[in-house]
Amino acid sequence: MALSQHLSKSRQFLAIARNYSAAASLVNVEVNDKSGVAVVTLQRPPVNSLNLELLTEIKQTLTGLEKNKSRGAIITSAFKTFSAGLDILEMYKPNPDRAKEFWTTLQDVWISLYSAQFPTVALINGPAPAGGCLLSLCCEYRIMVPKAVIGLNETQLGIVAPSWFAASMENVIGKRQTELALTTGKLFTTDEALKVGLIDEVVQTKEEGLEKAQGFIGSFARISPFARSLSKQTVRGGTIRSMVKGREADLQLFLATIQQDQVQKGLGLYIEALKKKQAA
Numbered sequence: 001m002a003l004s005q006h007l008s009k010s011r012q013f014l015a016i017a018r019n020y021s022a023a024a025s026l027v028n029v030e031v032n033d034k035s036g037v038a039v040v041t042l043q044r045p046p047v048n049s050l051n052l053e054l055l056t057e058i059k060q061t062l063t064g065l066e067k068n069k070s071r072g073a074i075i076t077s078a079f080k081t082f083s084a085g086l087d088i089l090e091m092y093k094p095n096p097d098r099a100k101e102f103w104t105t106l107q108d109v110w111i112s113l114y115s116a117q118f119p120t121v122a123l124i125n126g127p128a129p130a131g132g133c134l135l136s137l138c139c140e141y142r143i144m145v146p147k148a149v150i151g152l153n154e155t156q157l158g159i160v161a162p163s164w165f166a167a168s169m170e171n172v173i174g175k176r177q178t179e180l181a182l183t184t185g186k187l188f189t190t191d192e193a194l195k196v197g198l199i200d201e202v203v204q205t206k207e208e209g210l211e212k213a214q215g216f217i218g219s220f221a222r223i224s225p226f227a228r229s230l231s232k233q234t235v236r237g238g239t240i241r242s243m244v245k246g247r248e249a250d251l252q253l254f255l256a257t258i259q260q261d262q263v264q265k266g267l268g269l270y271i272e273a274l275k276k277k278q279a280a
């Protein structure tokens with residue numbers, strides 16, 4: 001499709017996305033006029049913790065971008081935190097039906113973002129623990145600001161990162177580093193993340209990050225989108241197939257795990273600690 005035609009379609013999507021954003025407003029989508037690349041900004045205050053509503057909007061946004069054959073997407077945050085990960089309140093004293101929908105939607109978001117046909121960049125403009133890290137690991141390229149942290153720190157909450165969380169990290173930094181990171185619940189500083197390959201670039205500001213992200217996506221201008229996306233599928237297909245095959249078992253494991261007394265106690269203490277930190 002010619003760029004002008006594509007941009008016209010993108011603008012139509014933008015109009016729809018804006019209307020949608022106005023109604024719900026947890027995700028903002030802006031399509032760059034020149035490049036056709038969408039900047040997807042998470043905006044659930046205060047820390048973009050991923051609850052059912054935010055995950056649902058992310059899922060709908062990704063579906064819209066895929067349908068409109070997006071040229072690329074940059075995922076970032078409107079706040080100083082990229083994302084605080086899963087909303088702990090979705091797992092603490094959960095309503096079983098909502099918990100089921102919550103986890104299924106997280107799985108859907110992972111599948112859509114991990115297998116997106118268009119190029120994806122995470123512009124990590126603040127802390128990205130646990131589910132925040134997972135979101136960025138689904139992208140093809142990660143750009144991060146200094147003085148932030150990133151990692152799958154689930155063990156620090158007394159819970160275990162599911163196998164597809166671990167696989168997402170392993171595909172980026174390898175088995176050895178993933179094992180060390182997961183068993184200790186490590187949150188990498190920006191410098192440590194760069195050293196281990198968990199992120200690709202460090203930028204000083206979000207604006208600089210947006211330019212770099214556009215540059216990364218622009219680097220595919222002369223590559224056939226078909227060949228590009230099939231190559232991505234070749235590399236990621238095994239991980240996606242194994243997640244999809246195991247998703248019902250994974251859901252049941254999640255529901256059983258969060259009902260355990262020990263897990264509930266741990267989550268309760270963690271929530272208290274977060275609140276005390278704010279009061280101090």
Ligand SMILES: CCCCCCCCCC/C=C/CC(=O)SCCNC(=O)CCNC(=O)[C@H](O)C(C)(C)COP(=O)(O)OP(=O)(O)OC[C@H]1O[C@@H](n2cnc3c(N)ncnc32)[C@H](O)[C@@H]1OP(=O)(O)O
Nearest residue numbers: 049084085086087088127129130131162254257274275278
């Ligand atoms: C064998 C396999 C078995 C598999 C079985 C399944 C097991 C389940 C796996 C579940 C996986 C979970 C992954 C997750 O994502 S869990 C969430 C992990 N997240 C964190 O640990 C981050 C916690 N937050 C922070 O560290 C900080 O908030 C921050 C992100 C660094 C930001 O710091 P800042 O100082 O700016 O902000 P505050 O700390 O003051 O927070 C502001 C308010 O936001 C509330 N908050 C923060 N994070 C969360 C969260 N994740 N969920 C809900 N609420 C959160 C915080 O309490 C403050 O609220 P308040 O204003 O009401 O006090």
